[in-house]
Amino acid sequence: LTLSRLSKILIISLFEGMSVYQTTTLIHLILDAIHIVASAIAHLPFLNISLENLFTHTGISD
Secondary structure, three states, X not given: XXXXXXXXXXXXXXXXXXXXXXXXXHHHXXXXXXXXXXXXXXXXXXXXXXXXXXXXXXXXXX
């Protein structure tokens, strides 16, 4: 589910008589879900290690 498809679904749901409150609640739930997933990915040790290695090998790190 891409962001463009997601925005289309939200626009369609608005036009189909979904209340503004319901739509904003849905948007907040989606944003919360994205935030949770993003923070979960950030806490995965292998990803942190690979990012550190990438920066070390490219010489970006201090």
